[in-house]
Amino acid sequence: MSDCSGGSCSTCSSCGSDDPDRLPPGMLKVYNLNQSTADGVLVWVETEPDGEGVRIADVSLELLSAARRLSDGRVFAVVFGGAEVKPLYPSIFGCGVDSLYHVREKALETYMPEDYASCIVSLIKRIEPATVLMGATLRGRELAPRIASELGTGLTADCTGLRADGRKLIMTRPAFGGNIIADIECLRFPQMATVRQGTFPKPEMREGSGTAIYWQFKEVVGKDIVSVERAEESGEDIRDARVLISLGDGIRDRALVDVAESVARKVGGMVSCSRSLVERGWMPRSRQVGMSGRTVVPDLYIAFGISGAVQHRVGMSAAGKVIAVNSDPDAPIHHYADLSLIADAGDILREMDRAL
């Protein structure tokens, strides 16, 4: 379309020239028919079971408040669930949401990526947001590509930064295991991104009010779900800890796990770990930090005997301060720590336990 050679052409307006002499007779300005009418931001509000009810996932709260700052346009939110979602309305509106779409279909109370995607696609077609954001959680990372694919739009996964330039969104994400940071643009509306937890500050809880709309979606296809089991939660979540004592492959003595637990108790923190300890069966899966585990944002992360493979680093790179204890002076973790101690992790742990 922009291959117009210019000069004598006066038959079409598609080259975007604003020179009135070059417009067809009678035409005063160039109308860009491909200009999208998309505007605003849509956020999928993910809920987590919390006792008898549900609560909003932290990453969704972060995104809701970030959406307000990213856009001059409206901020839309969509949430799935039944009556248990209603008590969440004030906190959702408190983050600055203008319109909340509540999908209240019995068949969609259990998460199913296919139907959730079709439902959100139907909503996107109606409200035409310029940007669609979701948390880069296990479900978000499965749902977002399904939606992007049905809409034929671009998707940037696992972003660690977002900034806006008008309606345009510039998304930042690490590649090659965090060795490179790339700024990425989406070439089509809606621009889609999944965003890692901790990218934006968690907003203070405020109560607000706004318009809640029940969104009808009748074309539920369903899925043949045999059973859904809630995993046993230890009660405490490493994502809430301010101090994490994290253990890695360099911990060779199982007794050190108890030492670490004791240190964590004394400093008011929790013990987390890298994948190898979960595989050895020394720690539960819920304590694992990293790509196949959880993303944590503590104020202080102390890595004992962790080599710092990419898969682990993505889970802790946003920590406030990182201290690494590793006897290998060439371990990659040292590049990502504020303070590195080249020492045996076990010795230091035992000594800390004694001293505290």
Place this chain on the structure above:
Amino acid sequence: MRFAVAVKQVPDTMEMSVDENGSLVRAGVPAILNPYDEYALSKVLGMRGEGDEVVVFTMGPPQARQALTRCLEMGADRAYLLTDRDFAGADVWATARTLTAFIMRFVPDADLYVFGRQAIDGDTGQVPFEVAAQLGVQQFAYVESLSSSEDGFTAVQDYGDVSMTCRVPRGSVVSFGAVDPNGTLFSISDYLSAGSKTVEEVDRVSIGLGLYSVGLRGSMTKIVSTKTSSGARRNRKVEITDPAKGAGFIISELEAMR
């Protein structure tokens, strides 16, 4: 039954290092079969019964053939290499579109389309689900175990907070959630017979896609700039000989935080 397994060749990011300027050192980094894909393939091979066929395919440069050869050594029956200069620079959308076109043309009748969780170089794990949407089939992510029975498959999915068991209809996309840290062992007979199996090359024209549907031109996202990581922190390295002193360092940091 027929299984189609998508794999990727990746640089071994564990071996990757950063030089003193903070730039990525890629020279001499070996290319390997993505460990997540290797795991997925090993699971499929473990399920294979008499008369079943396992087809592997990858998109990549001509040297990605090595990754397919490894799959054949592990016991896969047939391999396709989607290679074409036009495929270069593809983002998630363009990759999914290319793979979907390939599937429709070459393995439309597979009972399962199997993927690994993610590639260790891109870390996104989005391709399986874009393919599932384009094929219009159900998707099963983070699959922990997959079993087959007479009327189809059953998958157990691990969503962290819940574990979901679903029936998997034929033709679905399955993405395995884990990786085997120890790699996989393969039988010597499979290893030896790999030489007689062939890798078939597939280009853009043979899957019937236009120039602007694939690769960089067909991508919906664009990288506007890159910089080497600012993730590195101002590092202070201390060699500790006396553990008590080291513990003291950490304890003083902890106290400073309060």
